[in-house]
Amino acid sequence: MSFFSSKLIMRYALIILCIIILTGAIFSQFTDNLIVVIIVLLTEFIILMMMLHYVFDKYVKPIKKATDTLDELVRGNFRARMHHPVSGSMASLLMKINKLARSLSELSINEKIQAEQLTTVIENIQSGLILIDEKGYIHLVNKNFLSIFGKTDKDYIGYLYYDVLDNETLHKSIQQTFLYEENVKESIMVDNGFKQYFEIVGAPIFDERNMLKGAVLVLYDITELKKLETMRKDFVANVSHELKTPITSIRGFSETLLDEDLNDKETARHFLGIINEESKRLQTLIQDLLTLSKLEKDESHILLSTIDLSDIINEVIPVLCQHAKQKDITLHIKSENNLKFSADLARVKQVLINLLENAINYTPKGGEVTLLSEEQEEFIHIMVKDTGIGIPNDALSRVFERFYRVDKARSRNTGGTGLGLAIVKHIVELHRGKIEIESEVNVGSTFHIYFPNQ
Known part of the structure; x- marks a missing residue:
């Protein structure tokens, strides 16, 4: 009977032995027949063992299993269950222990799901986040915080913030959050090869007794702003x-x-x-x-109709030819016939005029300007190419800004307002198209416009 503990076995064995010896002594007073005494003692031993087995199987063994199951639950094994054929109060105890185990298992699963959801939210928010306790130790940093300041979470978690954070503005924000016990706001600039601007919002954390337990700092990227x-x-x-x-x-x-x-x-x-x-x-x-x-304007809209690009080109070119002729610039037109698509007629005409005027204005005397249009699978492609002064690489990303001029003096002399390309970009975007630019200084520039082929 391996389920008995050694101490219980020794204890009950001594009790049984004492009972048998006492019974044998009593019987020996009434009879001299040794065989009868032995039979009586054996019978008594068997009955007592059967009773003892019943007691252990009915009460001791379930309690031992209940204790083992509870030990497993304490250790965090919420899948532990108690299985034993019992009845009465022991059956009620078994059911309650199993119900407790199921409740703990569900609670553990829900807690794990919530922890995973919280971790997912924290890791995927577009702002940097750092959590600090009341003693100044860092407990949490998310991946956006790491992308801003570098290193890994092991370089921050478990350390005092002033030992691992080099930014003085962060130190000031944390100190003010703890000192004033209210939300604070600061701004910082981080240079990781390019300048990024962040707004720091520090918020204190209180427990149910309104005691300060720490602070959380969120870094919002305000570079675009x-x-x-x-x-x-x-x-x-x-x-x-x-x-x-x-x-x-x-x-x-x-x-x-x-x-x-x-x-x-x-x-x-x-x-x-x-x-x-x-x-x-x-x-x-x-x-x-x-x-x-x-x-x-947000409410701006375009008047869509089916237009023929060839008709627009034939309408625009005669006006621009005179300008090109005055500057001795050769104008090449390469356009497919019957290029029909849905667009705003006036806006498309404005795009062509602005691009061609720019090309002519910034092309030296004797140069060439080429207009090409073709139908592609998803887009109507319009290309305006010149042999002009070109645009430096560092200015390519800014040419669509309002009033941006590559050569300020020359731009004003041509009579341009500095708004032409900004207007072109907005028109193309309103049509859900795209615009691309290629350029090389003193070689020329090429603008590619793509209108959806609907």
């Missing part, structure tokens, strides 16, 4: 500058005309011509600004 802010400031400055130039000219020459003798018709005509040109330039600038503003 910084870029937009810079672009806004540049836009205001550029608009002011672009408006100032023609207005100054108009005012200056008009004042001169007022002060001078108007009988000098040649001078007056010359000044009035300048005022007229500056007025046209001012009108063009304002018109481009209004067009761009309309395109950038």
Whole structure:
């Protein structure tokens, strides 16, 4: 009977032995027949052993199994179950232990699922996150935090924050969060080969007794917001500058005309011509600004209709040929016939005019400008290629910004407003198309426009 513990076996064996010896002594007083005494003692031994087996099987063994099952549950093995044929109160105990095990198992599974969900959320949020306890030890960093500051989580977790974090602004944010026990905000710039800007939001963590238990810091990437802010400031400055130039000219020459003798018709005509040109330039600038503003509105839309690209090219080219002829520039047209697709007629015409005018303006005398259009599987491809001054590689990503000029002096001399390519990009994007650019300084530039072939 291996299920008996050695101590219990010895204890009950001594009790049985004492009972048998006592019984034998009593029987020996009443009879001298040794055989009868032995039979009685054997019978008594068998009965006592049967009773003892029943007691152990009915009560001791289930309790021992219940104890072993509870030990497994304490050790975290929630799949442990108690299986033993019992009845009465022991059966109730067995059912409750198994019910407890099932509840703990479900609780463990739910806790594991919630922990995995929380880990997934923390690891996949687009912000850096760091968790610090009340003593200053780091307990958690997510992968975005590691991508910002480098290293691995083993280099942070379990260490004091001021021993492993080099950024003074982070130190200040953590200290203020603990000191004031309220949310704090700071901004930092991190240079990992390129500048990134982050807003740090520190929040204290309290327990149910409102005692400070730690702090969590979240780093939001505001690089794009910084870029937009810079672009806004540049836009205001550029608009002011672009408006100032023609207005100054108009005012200056008009004042001169007022002060001078108007009988000098040649001078007056010359000044009035300048005022007229500056007025046209001012009108063009304002018109481009209004067009761009309309395109950038969220509610802006395009009037789609089935258009024939060949018809638009035949309408645009005669106007531009005169400009190209004045600069002795050869204009090549390579267009497939019957290129029909769904688009806004006026907007597509504006794209062609802006690109071709740019190409002619920035191509030296004797150069070439090529317009190519073709049908592809998913797109209508329009290419405008020139043999002009080209665009440096570091400027390719900025040429579609408002008022951005590669060669500022030359751009103004051509009469451009600096908004043409920005307008082109917005029109193409409204059509859900794409625009690409290739360029080499002093060799030329090539613009590729792709309109969806619907």
